[in-house]
Amino acid sequence: MQWAASMSSFKPLLPFLLSGLLAGLTALPARAAEADAASLPMPCVGPVCVNAGLQSLLDLPWKAVAQPRAEGVQQVKLQDRMAQALRGDAAAVQTVLAHWPGRWFGAPALRALASLDAVCEDMGVWWRPHAALDGPGGSRLLVAFEPVPSPRGRQQFRVANVSVQFPQEADPSQAEALRQELRARLEGYPSYPGEAQPAARWQAGAQGRGALELFAPLQALGELHLQPACRRAAVAASPLAAETADAPQAPGVMGRQAQAASAAAH
Numbered sequence: 001m002q003w004a005a006s007m008s009s010f011k012p013l014l015p016f017l018l019s020g021l022l023a024g025l026t027a028l029p030a031r032a033a034e035a036d037a038a039s040l041p042m043p044c045v046g047p048v049c050v051n052a053g054l055q056s057l058l059d060l061p062w063k064a065v066a067q068p069r070a071e072g073v074q075q076v077k078l079q080d081r082m083a084q085a086l087r088g089d090a091a092a093v094q095t096v097l098a099h100w101p102g103r104w105f106g107a108p109a110l111r112a113l114a115s116l117d118a119v120c121e122d123m124g125v126w127w128r129p130h131a132a133l134d135g136p137g138g139s140r141l142l143v144a145f146e147p148v149p150s151p152r153g154r155q156q157f158r159v160a161n162v163s164v165q166f167p168q169e170a171d172p173s174q175a176e177a178l179r180q181e182l183r184a185r186l187e188g189y190p191s192y193p194g195e196a197q198p199a200a201r202w203q204a205g206a207q208g209r210g211a212l213e214l215f216a217p218l219q220a221l222g223e224l225h226l227q228p229a230c231r232r233a234a235v236a237a238s239p240l241a242a243e244t245a246d247a248p249q250a251p252g253v254m255g256r257q258a259q260a261a262s263a264a265a266h
Helices: 002-007 015-024 072-085 090-102 107-114 172-185 253-265
Strands: 130-134 140-148 156-165 199-203 211-215
Touching: 072 090, 090 107, 172 199
Parallel strands: none
Antiparallel strands: 130 140, 140 156, 156 211, 199 211
């Protein structure tokens, strides 16, 4: 891939960090403050833009991840909740269920995620699926996805936010120069997204390691359960089914599990 090949020319240290990263910020205007606030472009780093569809990004060289195991009461309950919320091919659903509680997806798991017919419940910001890429200038791109209510056909996912993390070995003076340059470029972007506006902000880090955070505009996820595929029964067996076979759950228990998982996450 041309983008992947071009990244090999960037080195993670010294002057390559600043020039490489700025070259990768393809959709940030020279000074965002000069752009109309209502027409700020969706910020991008290399080939990844916030608000972009997952389907368009599947061929990127996503970092491989080991298949995790759901451990602990919170993750097992979350996996049970997801088993009830996912619709699609049984094998794809099982692949997604294996990765989502750990939040990290490699290329095969992302393809399974993109093939789902529906996600019928919002799992919350903390539980967004994540994937990682090597970025420009020796950086690492951490990309978070979220489902988009889709009135027909396959479930759509979009890039909700991108975190651009810089090498630990970065020289502090370069990190400061980078921060100043990014601050000028991002001046017109709000620090927090709105319903129609993307956002961008610099997060300071220890020992010169910072992160650039890019956010897509906010969207309402309350209509996920109205997707046509959600009328069908779940195809995955609940991980808790064996434990509760002799004690059927009372109405509303899913809501209590969701609240417990949310409270534990915070």
